[in-house]
Amino acid sequence: MTAVGAFVPLPTHYLFYAIAGGGAFLLVAAWSTWWVHLARRRVARAAGPDHA
Amino acid sequence: MEPTNDETPLTPAQMLALLEDQQRTVAGRMASFVPWILLSWGVAWLAGFLILWVDAVPYDGPTVPSVPAGVIFGGLLAVATVVSMVLGIRSGRGLRGTRESAFVGIVYGNMWWIGSIALIVIGRAMVDRGMPVALLAVFFPSAYFFYAGVMYVMSGLVWRARPMCCSGSGRCS
Numbered sequence: 001m002t003a004v005g006a007f008v009p010l011p012t013h014y015l016f017y018a019i020a021g022g023g024a025f026l027l028v029a030a031w032s033t034w035w036v037h038l039a040r041r042r043v044a045r046a047a048g049p050d051h052a
Numbered sequence: 053m054e055p056t057n058d059e060t061p062l063t064p065a066q067m068l069a070l071l072e073d074q075q076r077t078v079a080g081r082m083a084s085f086v087p088w089i090l091l092s093w094g095v096a097w098l099a100g101f102l103i104l105w106v107d108a109v110p111y112d113g114p115t116v117p118s119v120p121a122g123v124i125f126g127g128l129l130a131v132a133t134v135v136s137m138v139l140g141i142r143s144g145r146g147l148r149g150t151r152e153s154a155f156v157g158i159v160y161g162n163m164w165w166i167g168s169i170a171l172i173v174i175g176r177a178m179v180d181r182g183m184p185v186a187l188l189a190v191f192f193p194s195a196y197f198f199y200a201g202v203m204y205v206m207s208g209l210v211w212r213a214r215p216m217c218c219s220g221s222g223r224c225s
Contacts (some may be wrong), residue, residue, distance in 0.1 A: 001223055002198040010189060011108030011115065014101045017193050021200075021223070022098025028219040029090035035215060036084050 085139040086213060096132035100125040101193070108189070115186055133164075156210055164203060171195045197223055 001020045008016045062070065107121035117125065175191050183191075201223025208217030 001225060002194050002201065003225060005197060006190060006194045011105055011111065013190065013193060014105035014108060017197060018098050018101030018105060021101065021197060022094050022096075024219055024222055025090050025094030025097055028215045029087045029094055031218075032090060032213070032215040033087040036087060040084075 085142065086215070089136045089139055090215075090219075092132040092135040096128040100128040116189060137161075160203075160207065160210065163206075167199050167203070168196070171199060 001024070005013055005016050005020065103121050103124050104117050107118050108115050171192070175188050175195070178191065179185055179188065201220045204216050204220030204223065206220075208214065208220060
């Protein structure tokens with residue numbers, strides 16, 4: 001995205017970095033939330049029904 | 053005297069299962085702060101660059117951001133940095149790390165500000181050698197975007213976090 005952003009006309013490049021940069025962070029935050037949720041479920045399953 | 057159930061030695065398989073269970077618990081606890089750090093950076097980047105864009109739109113060309121826009125942008129990044137530091141410290145509370153993990157954390161954490169200062173110096177040096185000041189508006193966002201991507205790939209490799217690797221490599225490309 002850096003290579004693309006460097007060629008985006010100014011000042012629209014700020015808008016590009018807002019959406020590409022901030023949006024990517026938010027998408028990965030959602031992904032990692034799911035990732036952590038799955039990890040917790042695996043731990044609960046491994047601990048057995050008493051700890052689930 | 054017969055040993056009670058609690059004192060019965062675990063088999064190697066049970067010990068391995070217990071060890072793996074503990075490792076998963078610790079890894080899950082340490083990773084639970086990652087989404088909040090990413091969320092804080094997402095909000096900071098999104099709001100910060102939108103403010104720079106709104107500030108620069110009237111000029112329709114290369115221009116240096118105004119002081120208020122630059123201060124707000126820097127403030128948002130500073131808040132995200134503080135949030136990351138606080139959550140990172142809290143995630144490791146109660147855990148005894150190794151010297152190796154401490155070394156990795158110290159080097160990684162310090163590389164953020166060392167690299168950031170280096171990029172500022174490089175930008176100023178390019179201006180001193182004839183680059184128009186207004187082109188810093190192209191150089192700084194691109195350079196920081198790229199550098200953040202490299203650092204995210206590094207963090208993903210160090211802490212085995214695939215989301216960080218994907219985010220970082222996407223930024224660098």
